[in-house]
Amino acid sequence: MHEFSIAVSIVELSEIEARAVKATAISRLVLEIGTMAGIEFEALDTALDAAKQHTMLHNAEIVVEKVQAMTSCDDCGHKFEINDFLSPCPQCGGYYNEVFCGKELKIKSLVAET
Numbered sequence: 720m721h722e723f724s725i726a727v728s729i730v731e732l733s734e735i736e737a738r739a740v741k742a743t744a745i746s747r748l749v750l751e752i753g754t755m756a757g758i759e760f761e762a763l764d765t766a767l768d769a770a771k772q773h774t775m776l777h778n779a780e781i782v783v784e785k786v787q788a789m790t791s792c793d794d795c796g797h798k799f800e801i802n803d804f805l806s807p808c809p810q811c812g813g814y815y816n817e818v819f820c821g822k823e824l825k826i827k828s829l830v831a832e833t
């Protein structure tokens with residue numbers, strides 16, 4: 720279950736950011752996570768709830784914004800949504816090499832209290 724170690728990293732990074740502005744607590748954290756980032760969203764929610772205990776985030780509202788993975792077909796250039804690496808282009812049945820969004824995992828914003 721690697722979601723827990725990801726949750727711990729997210730909490731640690733948020734605390735570093737908050738300390739940099741001399742905050743004492745974090746009230747809101749917004750994460751941006753791609754549907755193909757390799758994250759199980761429900762598992763991450765549970766992991767974040769556990770990981771934020773006894774940290775600056777313990778009362779924080781944590782919002783996860785999902786970013787739908789998109790690719791474009793190598794053969795015809797059609798752009799389409801994907802949820803796995805095996806779906807061919809719906810337009811021409813061709814394949815693709817690059818997922819241009821949907822693999823991100825980042826802290827979009829946080830609200831710190833001083």
Ligand SMILES: [Zn+2]
Nearest residue numbers: 792795808811
């Ligand atoms: Zn195509």
